[in-house]
Amino acid sequence: MVNRIIKNNINRNTAVSLGVDYTVLFTLFSVLFLLQFIFREFLFYVAPFMPSSGVNMTALELVGTFSIFGLEVIIPFLLYLIRIPMRTVYLVILTTMLWGGTLLSFIYPDYYMTTPWLIGSITVASLTMLSLIIVIYELGRRSAPLIPLIILQFASLILYVADVLTEYFAIPLGGLGPYFVYPMLYLAGIGGLVLTAYTIYPLLTGRFNIKVLVSYIIAALVGFAMAYPLYQLTIYNSFMSHIMSMVFAMGLGVLAPPSYMPLLAVFMGMYIYAIIALSINGIVSKSPIMYTIAVASLIYLTTAFMTHALIATFASIVLVSNALIFINRWEKMGVR
Amino acid sequence: MENLYKILYKEKLIKNDIIRITMRGTRLLTILTIVLVIVIGMLAMFYPVPLAQAPSGIVAYKVVGSANLAAPGTESFWKNIPAYNVSLVPNLSQQMIPISYNVPTSGLVPYVLVKAAWNGTDIIILMEWPDPYGPSYAGPASIAGPEDWAVVYNPNGPLNMTFLELLTSTFNESYFVINASYAVIEGLPRTMEYVLAYVTPHYGVYFYGFYVNLSAGYYYPDRAAIMWYMGSQQSPSDCMNIGAEYSNFEVSGELGQLMQSYIGSNVITYTGGSLSSGAANIWEWISGGTDPQGDNFNYFTNVTWDVENGIDQSAAEQFATNPHGFFINLFVNQTGLYDVGDGGIWYPNATGPEPGYFDGYTGAVYENGYWIVEFVRPLQSSMPDTVNLVPGNTYDVAFAVWIGKAGETTWDKSISPSFVPLTISTSPPPKPSVSVIPSAVVIVAAIGIVIAIVAIGLVYYSIRRRAG
Numbered sequence: 001m002v003n004r005i006i007k008n009n010i011n012r013n014t015a016v017s018l019g020v021d022y023t024v025l026f027t028l029f030s031v032l033f034l035l036q037f038i039f040r041e042f043l044f045y046v047a048p049f050m051p052s053s054g055v056n057m058t059a060l061e062l063v064g065t066f067s068i069f070g071l072e073v074i075i076p077f078l079l080y081l082i083r084i085p086m087r088t089v090y091l092v093i094l095t096t097m098l099w100g101g102t103l104l105s106f107i108y109p110d111y112y113m114t115t116p117w118l119i120g121s122i123t124v125a126s127l128t129m130l131s132l133i134i135v136i137y138e139l140g141r142r143s144a145p146l147i148p149l150i151i152l153q154f155a156s157l158i159l160y161v162a163d164v165l166t167e168y169f170a171i172p173l174g175g176l177g178p179y180f181v182y183p184m185l186y187l188a189g190i191g192g193l194v195l196t197a198y199t200i201y202p203l204l205t206g207r208f209n210i211k212v213l214v215s216y217i218i219a220a221l222v223g224f225a226m227a228y229p230l231y232q233l234t235i236y237n238s239f240m241s242h243i244m245s246m247v248f249a250m251g252l253g254v255l256a257p258p259s260y261m262p263l264l265a266v267f268m269g270m271y272i273y274a275i276i277a278l279s280i281n282g283i284v285s286k287s288p289i290m291y292t293i294a295v296a297s298l299i300y301l302t303t304a305f306m307t308h309a310l311i312a313t314f315a316s317i318v319l320v321s322n323a324l325i326f327i328n329r330w331e332k333m334g335v336r
Numbered sequence: 337m338e339n340l341y342k343i344l345y346k347e348k349l350i351k352n353d354i355i356r357i358t359m360r361g362t363r364l365l366t367i368l369t370i371v372l373v374i375v376i377g378m379l380a381m382f383y384p385v386p387l388a389q390a391p392s393g394i395v396a397y398k399v400v401g402s403a404n405l406a407a408p409g410t411e412s413f414w415k416n417i418p419a420y421n422v423s424l425v426p427n428l429s430q431q432m433i434p435i436s437y438n439v440p441t442s443g444l445v446p447y448v449l450v451k452a453a454w455n456g457t458d459i460i461i462l463m464e465w466p467d468p469y470g471p472s473y474a475g476p477a478s479i480a481g482p483e484d485w486a487v488v489y490n491p492n493g494p495l496n497m498t499f500l501e502l503l504t505s506t507f508n509e510s511y512f513v514i515n516a517s518y519a520v521i522e523g524l525p526r527t528m529e530y531v532l533a534y535v536t537p538h539y540g541v542y543f544y545g546f547y548v549n550l551s552a553g554y555y556y557p558d559r560a561a562i563m564w565y566m567g568s569q570q571s572p573s574d575c576m577n578i579g580a581e582y583s584n585f586e587v588s589g590e591l592g593q594l595m596q597s598y599i600g601s602n603v604i605t606y607t608g609g610s611l612s613s614g615a616a617n618i619w620e621w622i623s624g625g626t627d628p629q630g631d632n633f634n635y636f637t638n639v640t641w642d643v644e645n646g647i648d649q650s651a652a653e654q655f656a657t658n659p660h661g662f663f664i665n666l667f668v669n670q671t672g673l674y675d676v677g678d679g680g681i682w683y684p685n686a687t688g689p690e691p692g693y694f695d696g697y698t699g700a701v702y703e704n705g706y707w708i709v710e711f712v713r714p715l716q717s718s719m720p721d722t723v724n725l726v727p728g729n730t731y732d733v734a735f736a737v738w739i740g741k742a743g744e745t746t747w748d749k750s751i752s753p754s755f756v757p758l759t760i761s762t763s764p765p766p767k768p769s770v771s772v773i774p775s776a777v778v779i780v781a782a783i784g785i786v787i788a789i790v791a792i793g794l795v796y797y798s799i800r801r802r803a804g
Binding site (some may be wrong): 020021024025028032062065066067068069070072073074077080081085086089097098099100101102105106109110112113114117118121122123124125126127129130133134137160161163164165166167168169170171173309310311312313314 | 363365366369370372373374376377378379380381385386387388389390391392393394395416417418420728757759761762763765766778779782785786789790793794796797800801803
């Protein structure tokens with residue numbers, strides 16, 4: 001009886017606390033990441049091919065600049081808020097690297113070529129790998145929908161470390177890249193299937209309510225509306241499939257033959273559906289883990305195919321991994 | 337309520353410090369974070385604040401010594417610099433340009449190994465790639481050698497001879513037939529490249545590759561090119577995928593009308609894949625023309641020929657007295673591909689005579705099935721439309737390689753599918769002390785460091801978790 005009273009009290013108060021602080025900042029983090037992905041990662045490459053008389057691309061790119069700096073600010077604060085073991089280690093190293101790099105660029109612009117910074121970068125990459133392993137360790141079966149994307153991200157980090165060791169430490173690992181091309185493409189494909197299956201599973205077992213159902217329908221409609229035009233555009237029109245193939249290569253870093261474009265459109269639709277469905281479901285069902293899985297899948301997928309040339313990329317992966325661990329531990333305590 | 341938590345926490349009834357955050361008034365922190373996000377984000381929009389970088393790409397280390405162009409790759413400083421493996425792809429593939437099929441003979445070089453260094457005044461780039469066909473010193477088509485003869489075929493049956501006749505007559509070229517499915521067009525004007533890629537496959541005439549007859553000496557020079565991006569984009573995309581200089585070229589007559597049904601116009605509006613993301617400088621080494629062993633090298637050692645072709649007289653005179661391997665400079669942008677420093681030997685000229693025409697040096701050797709080519713140039717640009725290199729800066733570079741004896745020439749080549757960052761480091765190469773240890777041991781040790789960080793982290797995490 002006493003235990004139940006205590007537990008209920010904890011539930012109410014912790015839920016309130018999550019809503020006010022963590023939720024606001026984590027939501028802001030996810031929105032900023034999405035904005036920087038669309039307006040920085042994607043637009044930088046695709047903008048030169050847009051008609052010049054349209055929207056002002058330079059102005060849109062500024063949204064990307066705002067977002068990436070917003071991320072650099074919010075990541076340390078969120079790391080401070082996310083109470084998990086080793087929080088201090090992540091907080092100190094990542095904050096030092098995130099803002100130390102900016103500071104050093106004014107004092108010593110060649111800082112990123114120096115041995116301490118190289119060691120720092122490898123340490124950050126290793127910490128990122130560590131956070132991914134701990135996600136699987138802590139979440140157990142719950143990490144299943146993310147496992148292909150976690151492995152994909154892991155492969156991307158291995159390639160990064162191999163590149164740095166080759167170029168900066170004279171260790172010949174430069175030939176590793178070609179072996180990763182197809183496995184990474186397949187992992188991304190499997191990731192889309194698994195994530196979609198994860199969203200459909202509650203429907204099959206009947207554990208859903210009307211709100212969840214509506215959220216799924218909305219997500220499916222958005223996913224379909226985004227993917228269907230691309231599918232239609234590329235299934236019968238060889239010229240457009242070539243153009244879109246280049247857009248995928250430039251904007252997303254995914255090199256795939258043009259004949260695969262309709263298939264890629266289907267996978268893109270799956271990801272859009274799954275990420276939106278999980279996000280809305282997470283919000284309406286008050287399930288932070290579901291929302292975090294949606295954000296994590298977005299971050300793991302979109303950063304895997306690009307060169308990890310910014311510390312902010314590693315920091316985003318570490319943060320979202322730790323958020324998963326944090327929320328999982330939180331929920332394990334019976335707090336929702 | 338807060339006291340209850342404190343008691344519970346002390347009594348270990350709440351096992352984790354997660355709960356502690358509920359006791360703190362973090363609302364202020366949240367507001368502060370949001371304010372900082374807005375302030376710093378806005379500041380970065382109007383004032384260029386650099387983001388913290390993570391190192392990546394090729395590094396040109398500062399070395400002591402100079403290039404030995406007679407024996408490229410043997411200089412002692414290369415021993416301390418590892419090769420960067422740049423994977424190459426066929427230029428004429430669906431993946432690289434919007435064509436409806438892959439050209440079977442394109443992209444025969446799978447990779448090129450690249451090393452870079454600088455010695456205070458010059459940058460030195462070493463390229464090494466497999467060429468199982470053996471070295472070619474044939475003269476490039478535009479100087480004196482054979483023209484680029486295109487082989488066309490129909491993989492699905494006999495060639496459409498009526499259309500082939502129309503195609504060749506429009507461009508004033510002749511052709512001969514090898515068999516029912518294969519024919520050779522005696523020449524390939526750059527505008528025909530476009531028509532061959534985008535129009536003729538619809539009429540059953542596909543580009544197969546360039547005509548080669550090794551016993552008759554009919555093949556092309558080997559070539560290697562480095563592109564230096566000079567535009568403003570970050571990591572631009574279409575790199576070595578360049579082509580014809582004829583934008584707005586009109587294909588007249590019946591072929592023009594046939595073209596309309598597939599392209600929508602008989603005017604070539606596509607710039608042949610010219611660099612859409614901005615300008616770039618290309619350094620191109622041509623075995624038959626710019627290498628002392630090349631069949632047509634003597635053209636360049638002839639001052640009269642040089643001057644007639646728009647090369648600066650004093651540069652030509654100096655070169656004639658002291659000839660050396662060199663590379664030509666090309667300039668590419670959204671409108672086309674241009675020669676720099678001459679009157680337009682290969683492409684239309686961008687500048688006219690420039691004293692720095694022979695300032696780039698190359699040394700090349702073919703051994704054990706590999707070409708090894710070294711490019712040397714002063715860091716400071718000596719001609720307009722060429723890249724000026726500053727130590728400490730990072731540049732986007734791309735690579736292209738042609739195997740002449742296999743029929744690769746002009747647009748048929750192997751290219752790097754995307755730009756690779758190249759940083760000119762102000763420090764020397766990594767210490768050679770590790771070279772006495774077998775490389776396998778070093779690799780294991782290096783990977784071990786990463787694994788150690790992860791493993792120690794896991795153990796530490798586990799301990800902290802239990803303690804919590």
